[in-house]
Amino acid sequence: MSKPKVGLYWCASCGGCEEAVVDLAEKILDVVAAVDIVFWPVALDFKKEDVEALADGELTAIFINGSIRLSEQEEMVHLLSRKAQYVIAFGSCAQLGGIPGLANLADRESIFEYVYRDAPSVVSTDGVFPQTRLAVPEGELKLPQFWDRVRALDEVIDVDYYLPGCPPTPKLIANALTALLEGKLPEKGAVLASSRALCYECDLNPTKPEKPSLKDIKRVWEIIPEPDKCLLAQGIICLGPVTRGGCEALCVKANMPCTGCFGPLDRVQDFGAKGLSAISSLFASNDEAELEALADKIPDVAGLFYKYSLPASLMFKGRGNTSER
Amino acid sequence: MTKVTIDPITRLEGHGRIEIFLNDAGDVDRAYFVVPELRGFEKFAVGRRAEDMPQITSRICGVCPTAHHMASTKALDDLFHVEPPPAALKLREMFYNIFMLEDHALHFYFLGGPDFIVGPKAPKAARNILGVIGKVGVEVAGQVIAMRKELRELMAYLGGKPVHPVFGLPGGVAKGMQKEDQERFIKAAEQGLDFALFTLKAFHDLVLGNREYVDLILSDAYKHRTYYLGLVDGNNRVNFYDGMLRVVGPEGKEFERFSVQQYVDHLAEHVEPWTYVKFMFLRNVGWRGFNDGEESGVYSVAPLARLNVADGMATPKAQEAYEEYLSTLGKPVHQTLANHWARVIEMVYAAERFLELASDPEITSTEIRRIPTATPTMGIGVVEAPRGTLIHHYESDERGLLTRANLIVATQGNAARIAMSVDKAAKALVHGTSVDDGLLNMVEMAFRAYDPCHACATHALPGQMPLIISLRDADGNVLRELIRGD
């Protein structure tokens, strides 16, 4: 009996999710014993034509990381979706849009002018910019269309499961693969990690006050945190209380606060708004001026609370790939 | 006119397509190396808190996140005008060398290496890490995997996680090394050195011991005479973490030497309409097209370049390997495929440097942070990423929010030469109309030697420009019009 086939593909991705799979280390040998990886551009030489040659549904699962930024990515995920039984959104970018989703705050035209003309090191020749279709002496070349907005994967194709994280941890990846192969996946749409907030997994949880109270907010470079004490209690903004657990608080173990890469808990639609709500509720003052001063200690609200999830936010999700003019 | 397309290119970090245009005789008119990806980091960096940049920019690349993280952290030191304590600098450089060792090994065993270990024209399904495991045996494979795992765990020890570490802060690092763990680091460094030397020997046996491969390395199809750029320390030895930028010309003579603070005066970016990546060139030579030679501003970065730019390696075993390398190939080395050899020599240096720093008594000091007090303004940081010189340049307001960012990213320094290499290899190898998978793989080998990272090279975000292209015949009649945009 032949092994189940799987594929891994990257859209607007950094490749970190691929590295997380390689970080399975010796377990990867078990994986390749159990499945046939028939498409994985970072590591294997199978090409697009090999995917096109597959029958519909021939892949048991396709793991797709990266967000949808370019038309080519949109085409590829539609193709892969047809060829697979299960689509798994792998990593923060596929689930929520990821850090490159912050580009949704920017205006495309001004970006273009900066990168291809105004950046200090660019030597521009007659305002040349990349073209989606170009006649060259030898024939025609194409580049994919660059959309105005980043989108998460489920805005473009139907997604069966989400593996959160930037990147997902090898442990969670291994658990997901096991569940897939043993037919023990939960109901469709589930996020394959913990259903509780990160605080529950954090070693510093016992030192978190019943009601944390932010009298002052410290940026990470302003303070050397006391070891073994909840970072939020020390005035460092940590998003542990609103972030899905499953990563075992790796960042906090390295003395840095959680930045929310595992995304929201169930029934939360907008991670950034929830994070903003939770953190601001902790401001230790009822005085207008003091509250203003505290809020000023968070100079980049969107960057802090929506670092990984802007495309999936209420303001952007379902709004399409072009900006309103 | 027929066109052969390789889509996508594989065994590298990033997206790409090779379009090979053939004329009626079946020879290659031109091969284009199209990079169809971008995300826009320089733009969405604006408005972000400076201290978020090491973690934001690490998402440019998940294969080399530590490179961006480190260049960014150094830029923050400069931005906030703060000098980290010595132990922090040692921790950073040690962490960095652990990463260089691991990433170079990844390329050798997973990405570029399979072409030589399994064979360039081996069946598609075997040309990968699984084929390598099949060739070297499960036991050796197990050791390679175990070594990488230990290096990754040590990176996680300091940085929280190996992909997208949280280590760097302006003025220091977030976590230090406990004294009781120093032994583990030293042991890992010793094993790492053994591992690097083992890999060097494997390269000798599998590649240099194979006449066919040696001919390939020396062949004209995979050779370019360009300028080279890299960081060197005070003794002109390769250093990944810091130093002065040095450029040598195709004849091997020093052409320029400058601090990264002056990079804009020396390094420039060129735009082509058929790809999203921008091409670096030397400002003081100028852009003269995709050409070799002294008159062309095209330069190269990464292992081949670094070993050409330096006068030697700073550690003994690496120096030994370096001398053997030069005695075989001369200097400067122009053979693109020699990148694979240079990369393994750098593994040896990275391991030795790791060991030096891990053994340093000061590295377990608890003084690893200095709090910045000055108002932030502007900062530039540089490291040698595995794939080339990497520069982060930030400007901020007085609150430390970025007002401008410019990133010169490693593979951009090789972008022109990669395009040239693919074109040249295609022209040399592809004849007639029957083109098989193995042959196309040999065209791909032309870029794979550079270990490109396209997520890195295309961090930028262009968007679209309305354009009409009219093609006219000799009488000025419009033959064809291509219209794009609103």
Place this chain on the structure above:
Amino acid sequence: MDNADYEPTIVAFTCTWCTYLAADLAGTSRMSYPANIRIIRAMCSGRIDPQFVLDAFRWGADGVLIGGCHPGDCHYQEGNYKALRRFKLLKKLVAELGIEDERLRLEWISASEADKFCAVINDMVEKVRALGPRLPAESRPKPEPVLEPAPSTSAPPEEAIHV
């Protein structure tokens, strides 16, 4: 688009014990205020999740008003202070998202302040009218909700679900 032609839609989240009663009182007192406002009553201004505000903007609201009890008068003691704390960051966020300042407003309106209620509504409608619609007419979403609720897990929250 001609600003004079469009009628702004203001969504007003009002607390039960103060602002909603003020609106009620305005009604029974036969005071008039523009019909542009859509009132959504919550028990307390502290109940207003920032997600509600963003959702309102998302579905085409040109402005959002939050109305609560004066500081010290909250029926639930501290709820309106929670609203104030959240509002500080929410205001910064909407500015960063490119939404003009006048489109989001927090007001303390007690049960007896029907006149203040009318004045605030009048003022806000005119200010938002002058700004124009937040979304151009063609990009306003259609009435059917696009989002499905996030899947709820079948296991109780105490049990972490590890797949």
